[in-house]
Amino acid sequence: MDRRVTKKGDDASGKERPTLKTLAFMTGLGVTTVSRALKDAPEIGAETRRRVQLVAKQIGYRPNRAGVRLRTGKTNVISLVLNTEHELMSFVSDIIYGVTEVIADTPYHLIVTPYSRSQDPLDPVRYLVETGSADGVIISRTQPNDPRARYMLEHGVPFATHGRTDMGLVHPYHDFDNYAFAGEAVRALAAKGRNRLALVTPPVGLTYFRYTVNGFADALSEVGASEVPFNTVSIDHTIEQIRMRTAQLMRRDDRPDGIISSAAAATLAIVAGIEDAGLKLGRDVDVVSKQSSEVLHLFRRELLVVNEDFRLAGSELARAVLGWIAGKEPGSLQSLSKPSEVLPYRG
Amino acid sequence: MDRRVTKKGDDASGKERPTLKTLAFMTGLGVTTVSRALKDAPEIGAETRRRVQLVAKQIGYRPNRAGVRLRTGKTNVISLVLNTEHELMSFVSDIIYGVTEVIADTPYHLIVTPYSRSQDPLDPVRYLVETGSADGVIISRTQPNDPRARYMLEHGVPFATHGRTDMGLVHPYHDFDNYAFAGEAVRALAAKGRNRLALVTPPVGLTYFRYTVNGFADALSEVGASEVPFNTVSIDHTIEQIRMRTAQLMRRDDRPDGIISSAAAATLAIVAGIEDAGLKLGRDVDVVSKQSSEVLHLFRRELLVVNEDFRLAGSELARAVLGWIAGKEPGSLQSLSKPSEVLPYRG
DNA sequence: CCAATATACTGAAACGTTACAGATTGCCAA
């Protein structure tokens, strides 16, 4: 029994996934016509077009990704490049959901491309570009002078960065206004009579470190408060390190009476450190912290919080890359998200 | 000037990505030979094989994924199917990193396939199978009678589940021993003299709900403690709901003196509810909670914790799917992770 | 020394898609 007698496409019966050939056979048209009809090409008759599209819908035709990709080079893939050590848990989760929300009704798939501490952050990007694995890339942990952004720009690969760069090059980004955040935080603390402030910064090399530090500094002089330097940790440090350093700091005579934290996880450690030093939150010191989910007020209601929406960031970044892929001006695909006001615990 | 004179592959100069044709031209061999040489086929001479592989390495040849996929149907993709509303943040982040760790030095890519509350959980799986978008699938939120597992089994698609099923069908899984967890938790509370215990369960339909409930019930009768029913919430509920219901519960005369929580986020809410009711953790009630990162002891040091490692889960699941794809017996790709002991705060 | 056989290699076809360069038809102006 030679199964090859019944060639695929000669019969329209099978359980095989329908292809253009199947569709062509069913409609009695040529493969080319079917292909063009499905993408609303102008040189296809109105009725034919409708007929093809109807049949395609009926039998659940889905273009074969490999076929399209091989022929056109279009992968229909967006890659999210993540650091496996230093990204915040909430960031990973929320940004992924934000991205998938946007690409849900597009043909795009999301692939996650990780890199670890030991690697050059450029490695995964280089891999993606060299192998042509994605039509667009989203990167985080953006630096003022970011080799990844430069590389992708040079290679003509659409991308969006979480955080801005400062290279005089224009590209899509989404950023949270950390300058405003730090400023608001300082003012909120000043309003509570705090005037010796410390800042737990973002990781030092990243762009938003600068924005945070500048917002902090400018607001300090605006309200006439002073800085208590606390440069031994950033939010990239471990819980234990932050906790220990905070305890050290808070045991000093010149300890701050207000602390600003750039991440919720760090804040847990900061508060623990404060309490290790025998001090009480809200009495001896106030803390303003960014958070990305409503968790800190359950932790200590004395905390002051500012919300950063990572899901929004994911959506914006996805929209930006897709926009660039679709031919929009990169310069028009930049967004900055204003911080919420500084929120105290509300019953 | 007709650029087509210089056909691709006729010259080995270009910046174009090398293909088998490039390699064939450079080595002076046929495309077929090169292809076979690269995969160590037996009918290729030892020297030829070495020569081809050397050249391939030198010029950084990478097989074109679309070509392979079109020809063989192999996608080299693993898909992780996630619920965009109900997965824990830490779960998403850790499991992704666990998976990527394992597939890092394989040709596999990880794609994230989301589905939302409104959708049938079977939808994304059906999509993946119908479009042949992945060689293997990882699902979570596994149910005793899981239509997704059944569907993939019927369609011959390798997969692994986070959590077990109970359909008499054998497939790879990784699970945390929630029966043991609940038992240990009960015993730890009993050891502190607590004997009226409440359980904040996993989501009701999922398999690990049963294991948790059974472990709880068996240990209760073992230590002679009694259950205070608390069926109005599960860890799928919002922080606010859990908090409110817990406060309600704790204001009753027959309130529990011990609570077991299946997730860290829920525990934050439970503690808030306890304190809303004017009670004190560690004095009026003890709480044992699962957590996936060291966060709860910063929150309240009176908490008792059990650690569940989601990164490990991710790695195990990835290993399991890859194993199945590679032809191993599905029954040999099952693993159960024992809970850590119940840990009090240690300085 | 011939045939059989093993060894090492090769071209053609196919996977599903799109782009290119026609082909066919009908209709109208000259």
Place this chain on the structure above:
DNA sequence: TTGGCAATCTGTAACGTTTCAGTATATTGG
């Protein structure tokens, strides 16, 4: 009638890979 042209439709080739069915050469057994 004829030539031209617009409107529709079509076959072929190509993307990069693997599989199938060989071919050519060397090696072996009798």
